[in-house]
Amino acid sequence: MDTAAHVERIRSDGYTVVENAIEPGLVDALNAALKRLERELDAKPAMNGFEGHKTVRIYNLLAFGAPFAEVPVHAHVLPIVEQVLDAGCLISSLSSIAIDPGEVAQPIHA
Numbered sequence: 551m552d553t554a555a556h557v558e559r560i561r562s563d564g565y566t567v568v569e570n571a572i573e574p575g576l577v578d579a580l581n582a583a584l585k586r587l588e589r590e591l592d593a594k595p596a597m598n599g600f601e602g603h604k605t606v607r608i609y610n611l612l613a614f615g616a617p618f619a620e621v622p623v624h625a626h627v628l629p630i631v632e633q634v635l636d637a638g639c640l641i642s643s644l645s646s647i648a649i650d651p652g653e654v655a656q657p658i659h660a
Contacts, residue, residue: 557633571626579617584646587614600657604650611644618644
Protein backbone atom coordinates (compact mmCIF):
# COMPACT_ATOMS: atom_id res chain seq x y z
CA MET A 551 0.00 0.00 0.00
CA ASP A 552 1.15 3.53 -0.63
CA THR A 553 1.06 6.43 1.82
CA ALA A 554 -2.34 7.68 0.63
CA ALA A 555 -3.87 4.22 1.11
CA HIS A 556 -2.51 4.02 4.68
CA VAL A 557 -3.83 7.50 5.47
CA GLU A 558 -7.26 6.58 4.12
CA ARG A 559 -7.25 3.39 6.17
CA ILE A 560 -6.48 5.41 9.32
CA ARG A 561 -9.32 7.80 8.52
CA SER A 562 -11.81 5.02 7.83
CA ASP A 563 -10.74 2.34 10.32
CA GLY A 564 -8.72 4.26 12.91
CA TYR A 565 -5.51 2.30 12.22
CA THR A 566 -3.34 0.83 9.50
CA VAL A 567 -0.79 -1.95 9.30
CA VAL A 568 2.48 -1.20 7.55
CA GLU A 569 3.78 -4.64 6.69
CA ASN A 570 7.54 -5.19 6.72
CA ALA A 571 7.99 -1.57 7.79
CA ILE A 572 11.15 -2.13 9.77
CA GLU A 573 14.25 -3.86 8.50
CA PRO A 574 15.45 -6.95 10.41
CA GLY A 575 18.83 -5.28 11.01
CA LEU A 576 17.18 -2.37 12.80
CA VAL A 577 15.05 -4.76 14.85
CA ASP A 578 18.22 -6.58 15.90
CA ALA A 579 19.96 -3.29 16.77
CA LEU A 580 16.96 -2.11 18.84
CA ASN A 581 16.74 -5.43 20.70
CA ALA A 582 20.47 -5.41 21.46
CA ALA A 583 20.35 -1.79 22.65
CA LEU A 584 17.34 -2.51 24.88
CA LYS A 585 19.04 -5.54 26.44
CA ARG A 586 22.15 -3.42 27.08
CA LEU A 587 20.07 -0.62 28.64
CA GLU A 588 18.16 -3.07 30.86
CA ARG A 589 21.52 -4.26 32.23
CA GLU A 590 23.13 -0.82 32.52
CA LEU A 591 20.08 0.78 34.13
CA ASP A 592 19.29 -2.30 36.19
CA ALA A 593 15.73 -1.93 34.89
CA LYS A 594 13.18 -3.76 37.01
CA PRO A 595 9.38 -3.82 37.18
CA ALA A 596 7.87 -0.87 39.05
CA MET A 597 5.94 -3.29 41.27
CA ASN A 598 2.65 -1.41 41.23
CA GLY A 599 -0.79 -2.06 39.78
CA PHE A 600 -0.45 0.52 37.02
CA GLU A 601 3.02 -0.15 35.58
CA GLY A 602 3.00 -3.80 36.54
CA HIS A 603 4.77 -6.42 38.59
CA LYS A 604 6.18 -8.34 35.61
CA THR A 605 6.72 -5.50 33.15
CA VAL A 606 10.02 -3.72 32.54
CA ARG A 607 9.72 -0.21 31.17
CA ILE A 608 12.43 2.09 29.88
CA TYR A 609 11.35 5.66 29.19
CA ASN A 610 12.85 8.44 27.07
CA LEU A 611 14.71 6.17 24.67
CA LEU A 612 15.49 9.09 22.36
CA ALA A 613 17.93 10.35 24.99
CA PHE A 614 20.02 7.24 24.33
CA GLY A 615 20.61 8.07 20.63
CA ALA A 616 21.11 5.37 18.03
CA PRO A 617 19.38 3.17 17.13
CA PHE A 618 16.34 4.67 18.89
CA ALA A 619 16.61 7.94 16.97
CA GLU A 620 15.81 6.04 13.77
CA VAL A 621 12.35 4.97 14.94
CA PRO A 622 10.32 8.21 14.78
CA VAL A 623 11.77 9.24 11.41
CA HIS A 624 11.59 5.85 9.73
CA ALA A 625 10.99 6.28 6.00
CA HIS A 626 8.15 3.73 5.91
CA VAL A 627 6.18 5.36 8.71
CA LEU A 628 6.98 9.09 8.97
CA PRO A 629 5.28 10.03 5.67
CA ILE A 630 2.05 8.43 6.92
CA VAL A 631 2.29 10.19 10.28
CA GLU A 632 2.94 13.53 8.59
CA GLN A 633 -0.14 13.10 6.41
CA VAL A 634 -2.34 12.33 9.41
CA LEU A 635 -0.91 14.88 11.89
CA ASP A 636 1.07 17.29 9.65
CA ALA A 637 4.74 17.88 8.90
CA GLY A 638 5.21 19.66 12.23
CA CYS A 639 4.36 16.56 14.26
CA LEU A 640 6.30 16.10 17.48
CA ILE A 641 7.14 12.92 19.33
CA SER A 642 7.23 13.49 23.05
CA SER A 643 8.18 10.03 24.22
CA LEU A 644 9.65 6.80 22.95
CA SER A 645 9.47 3.97 25.46
CA SER A 646 10.06 0.26 25.74
CA ILE A 647 7.53 -1.93 27.52
CA ALA A 648 8.52 -5.58 27.99
CA ILE A 649 5.58 -7.52 29.40
CA ASP A 650 6.49 -10.90 30.84
CA PRO A 651 4.06 -13.84 31.10
CA GLY A 652 1.61 -13.67 33.98
CA GLU A 653 1.31 -9.87 34.04
CA VAL A 654 -2.12 -8.58 35.03
CA ALA A 655 -3.86 -6.32 32.50
CA GLN A 656 -3.27 -2.63 33.03
CA PRO A 657 -6.38 -0.63 34.02
CA ILE A 658 -8.03 1.36 31.24
CA HIS A 659 -6.65 4.91 31.28
CA ALA A 660 -6.48 8.03 29.14
